Amino acid sequence: MRITKFGHACVRIEHDGAVVVLDPGVFTEAEALDGATAVLITHEHADHVHPDLLRRSDAPIWTIEAVARLLREQAPDVAERVTVVRPGDRLDVSGLPVEVVGEKHAVIHPDYDRFDNSGYLLTVGADAVYHPGDALTAPGRAVDVLLSPVSAPWLKVSEAVDFVRExxxxxxxxxxxxxxxxxGLDMVASHMGNLLPEGQEFVRRQPGEDL
Structure with missing residues (x-):
């Protein structure tokens, strides 16, 4: 298995010919989509989905209804490749088992309406890899690699640490x-190093670097 970090929330997972790209948004480098065999999108915010970037690939896309609706409005050519998923669905994505986890974005402010969001738990060979999107919803089973959000208007460092612990x-x-x-990111890494229990490691990677 190869896991490559791209800009912001985008991660690329390669295994046995499968190339699954999660959440390619406006801060994602275009090469993240090169050779993609599948795309998973957690929610509709632009830092997680960017129609022009999706046009760089003809890979099938799995995502929630809110994103499918956005793509039907803004990029009907891309929407033709979308399969809509729901919380609890179990999928086969380029030969990799994927479970859809959770259904709501973290609270940004109580005065805002809640957005829909579903994370993805991928079984990649012997390993489980979890991308929660913009939520702190635990998958309810063992995970080998967590793709952990560390900075957002909806997130405190203490919450990020507690989520990794959970x-x-x-x-x-x-x-x-x-x-x-x-x-700021050095501060997050320092807190993670100080507060995570033995047996849990937190790492940072630059865009284009492998885990």
Missing amino acids: VGAPRSLGIHDRVYSDI
Whole structure:
């Protein structure tokens, strides 16, 4: 298995010919889609879905109804490749088992309506890899690699730490990281190092770097 971090919330997973790209948005490098065999999108915000970027690939797309609706309005040519998923669905995505987890975005502010959001738990060979999107919804089973949000208007560092602790993955890769400066991201990594229990590792990667 190869896991590559791309800009902000986008991660690319390669295994046995499958190339699954999760959440390619406006902060994602175009090459993230090169050779993609499937795309998974957690929710409708532009930092997670970008129609022009999706046009770089003809790979099938799995996502929730809110994203499908957005693509039907803004990019009907892309929407033709969409399969709508629902919480609890179990999928076969390029030969990889995928479970759809959760249905709501984290609260940004109580005065805003809640957005829909579903994360994806992928079984990649012997490993389970979890991308929660913009939510702190634990998958309810063991995870080997957590793709962990670290900076957002809806997220405090203490919440990020507690989420990594709750999921309990041996390795957590920081994602959703465009909001903070390098100094802020160094602070997050320091807190993770100080507060995670033995047996849990938190790592940072630059866009294009592998885990």
